[in-house]
Amino acid sequence: MKINNVILRTVTKISVFIILTLAVYLFFAGHNSPGGGFIAGLVLAAAFVLLFLVYDMDTIRKGIPIDFKKIAAFGAFLAVGTGFGAFVFDVPFLTQSFDYFEVPFFGEVELSTVTIFEAGVSFAVVGVVITIILSISEDV
Amino acid sequence: MNNIIVLPMALPIMLGIILIFLRPYIKTQRVITVLGLLATIGTSMYMLHWIQTDGIIRLDFGGWEPPFGILFVADSFAVILVTVASIVTLICLIYAFSSIGEKIENMYFYSFVNFLLAGVNGSFLTGDIFNLYVNFEIMLLASYVLIVLGGKRMQLRESLKYVVINIISSWFFLVAIAYLYAQLGTLNMAHISVLISESGQTPLLTVTSLVFLIVFALKSGLLLYFWLPGSYSAPPTAIAALFGGLLTKVGIYVMIRVFTLIFYHEPQITHTIIGILAGLTLVMGSIGAIAYKDIRQIVAYNVIIAVGFILVGLAVMTQEALEGAVYYLMHDMVAKSLLFLLAGTMITVTGEKRLDNMSGLIRNYPAFGWMFFIVMLSLAGVPPLSGFIGKVLVGQGAIEAGSYVLLALAFISSIFVLYSLLRIFLNSFWGETIISFDDEVPMKRGWIVSFGLLTALMFTFGIGAEYFAPYVADAANTLLNPQIYIDAVLE
Numbered sequence: 001m002k003i004n005n006v007i008l009r010t011v012t013k014i015s016v017f018i019i020l021t022l023a024v025y026l027f028f029a030g031h032n033s034p035g036g037g038f039i040a041g042l043v044l045a046a047a048f049v050l051l052f053l054v055y056d057m058d059t060i061r062k063g064i065p066i067d068f069k070k071i072a073a074f075g076a077f078l079a080v081g082t083g084f085g086a087f088v089f090d091v092p093f094l095t096q097s098f099d100y101f102e103v104p105f106f107g108e109v110e111l112s113t114v115t116i117f118e119a120g121v122s123f124a125v126v127g128v129v130i131t132i133i134l135s136i137s138e139d140v
Numbered sequence: 141m142n143n144i145i146v147l148p149m150a151l152p153i154m155l156g157i158i159l160i161f162l163r164p165y166i167k168t169q170r171v172i173t174v175l176g177l178l179a180t181i182g183t184s185m186y187m188l189h190w191i192q193t194d195g196i197i198r199l200d201f202g203g204w205e206p207p208f209g210i211l212f213v214a215d216s217f218a219v220i221l222v223t224v225a226s227i228v229t230l231i232c233l234i235y236a237f238s239s240i241g242e243k244i245e246n247m248y249f250y251s252f253v254n255f256l257l258a259g260v261n262g263s264f265l266t267g268d269i270f271n272l273y274v275n276f277e278i279m280l281l282a283s284y285v286l287i288v289l290g291g292k293r294m295q296l297r298e299s300l301k302y303v304v305i306n307i308i309s310s311w312f313f314l315v316a317i318a319y320l321y322a323q324l325g326t327l328n329m330a331h332i333s334v335l336i337s338e339s340g341q342t343p344l345l346t347v348t349s350l351v352f353l354i355v356f357a358l359k360s361g362l363l364l365y366f367w368l369p370g371s372y373s374a375p376p377t378a379i380a381a382l383f384g385g386l387l388t389k390v391g392i393y394v395m396i397r398v399f400t401l402i403f404y405h406e407p408q409i410t411h412t413i414i415g416i417l418a419g420l421t422l423v424m425g426s427i428g429a430i431a432y433k434d435i436r437q438i439v440a441y442n443v444i445i446a447v448g449f450i451l452v453g454l455a456v457m458t459q460e461a462l463e464g465a466v467y468y469l470m471h472d473m474v475a476k477s478l479l480f481l482l483a484g485t486m487i488t489v490t491g492e493k494r495l496d497n498m499s500g501l502i503r504n505y506p507a508f509g510w511m512f513f514i515v516m517l518s519l520a521g522v523p524p525l526s527g528f529i530g531k532v533l534v535g536q537g538a539i540e541a542g543s544y545v546l547l548a549l550a551f552i553s554s555i556f557v558l559y560s561l562l563r564i565f566l567n568s569f570w571g572e573t574i575i576s577f578d579d580e581v582p583m584k585r586g587w588i589v590s591f592g593l594l595t596a597l598m599f600t601f602g603i604g605a606e607y608f609a610p611y612v613a614d615a616a617n618t619l620l621n622p623q624i625y626i627d628a629v630l631e
Contacts, residue, residue: 069160070160070161073157073160073161076157077154077157077158080150080153080154080157081154083146083150084150084154086143087143090143091203092142092143092199092200092201092202092203093143093146093150093199093201093202094201094202095202095203096202
């Protein structure tokens with residue numbers, strides 16, 4: 001069955017980018033103000049789910065040819081991996097550090113290791129949520 | 141830096157994640173898993189040795205000082221169990237290599253075994269009660285996956301019960317933690333203990349402790365074991381052996397930890413209830429063990445008897461009884477895994493599940509038969525095998541404390557264990573053989589190796605009891621004097 005839903009498709013094309021931008025904003029707002037990797041991951045997943053709903057699954061699979069299970073595993077790898085960094089620097093497991101750097105154009109920027117951890121969390125959440133939703137939808 | 145104590149949990153997690161990427165390469169997965177487990181065993185043995193010289197080690201995650209941060213605390217009791225759990229996992233995997241089948245191996249089997257071990261080791265090592273909940277969940281999530289792998293009808297039915305029971309008990313766990321946090325405002329176990337000993341164990345705290353007791357009773361199968369025989373006989377042999385060896389032991393460990401470190405001020409209430417529950421578990425487990433003819437059921441009821449027996453040690457709470465409980469925990473992890481492996485193999489080679497449908501196995505598989513005989517003696521507590529020293533010490537403790545009823549129940553249950561397994565031995569191993577030598581399923585080398593290793597371990601624990609004595613005595617000493625643990629954590 002082919003549903004030709006022009007309005008939904010047109011709105012989605014624009015709103016997906018708004019949702020993705022919001023996800024990026026939430027991600028970088030994290031660890032100091034409301035936001036963070038988990039929520040950003042959920043919002044990212046919401047954008048993908050919207051695409052899967054509006055277009056059919058084959059189109060999106062072709063457009064984004066990645067295995068979301070691997071994405072989840074990669075995220076977990078990144079998050080646990082930051083913990084293992086502690087062995088290299090001889091500090092307690094999961095220690096985080098941050099510093100301020102002068103970056104041209106952006107000015108003073110705070111860079112912290114917790115961002116890597118949060119990125120791992122985001123990947124894990126996106127991977128898990130999409131995997132769950134896709135496997136449920138394949139069942140029906 | 142004490143980072144080493146996170147390794148028994150972090151290493152399996154990391155390896156489990158890496159193995160997801162290596163899904164098609166089963167040989168590589170096996171090699172990585174074995175190497176990772178050997179490394180885990182090595183580090184935990186090193187830690188155990190280190191604790192004897194330097195006392196309890198702790199690690200504050202991210203450098204957050206207790207009681208504010210999450211921490212791992214490695215004392216002898218925890219690390220002994222971590223070591224034995226890792227060894228048992230390795231041996232069960234050696235069995236799995238030649239029995240589980242490519243179809244299951246390809247479904248992230250090794251990843252989830254690693255996650256299961258990470259959850260088990262994390263539960264042993266953590267010093268924070270909410271972190272304990274998280275580790276329990278890691279362990280349970282992995283076990284949910286492992287119990288359904290294969291997707292047989294019985295597995296799906298039993299896993300549904302298993303998941304529902306565990307979700308309910310996890311919910312109770314959360315509620316109990318919330319009660320505790322509302323009253324004390326801390327989650328660090330040592331800090332909780334300090335606050336309770338300062339303010340006294342109020343009736344409300346005692347009620348909270350009983351909620352914890354219900355949770356751990358459900359998880360360890362103390363009286364609330366109705367879910368256990370079904371779920372433990374559903375999965376493939378190697379997985380059932382892992383479950384039988386490890387999962388209930390985590391519940392027992394946590395119960396011992398919580399009721400010696402935190403809620404030890406009202407033993408006439410809490411420990412009396414534990415004693416009653418342990419006694420009832422022994423009685424009902426013994427009845428169950430001789431009531432069935434399905435060998436998987438008999439073996440599962442043997443797990444329940446052991447739970448009751450170990451918690452007799454907690455109920456009487458003397459130095460000897462706790463030492464006995466620690467010895468018996470070590471012994472039971474090994475012996476129960478071996479028993480599950482042997483029972484599963486009997487079903488594999490005969491294709492029968494009832495003991496009266498098998499006969500004369502010892503003619504076909506002599507070594508296999510004698511190992512069954514040895515594990516039976518060990519579980520019954522015959523010296524010089526590993527079950528003996530635990531039983532003697534628990535009995536000695538019960539006599540000192542004057543708990544003669546528990547003493548009688550504990551030792552009568554040993555006779556029931558012996559009878560239930562002897563029945564299997566007489567019916568299935570003796571008599572006329574039903575398998576002709578032509579169509580006998582050859583015993584694979586991996587199976588014999590894993591049985592042999594576990595049997596050797598039972599002899600080591602039994603004959604080498606003297607060698608393990610300082611470690612076990614230190615474990616029991618820390619359990620009996622919570623101040624040692626508290627000082628190590630809060631300084």
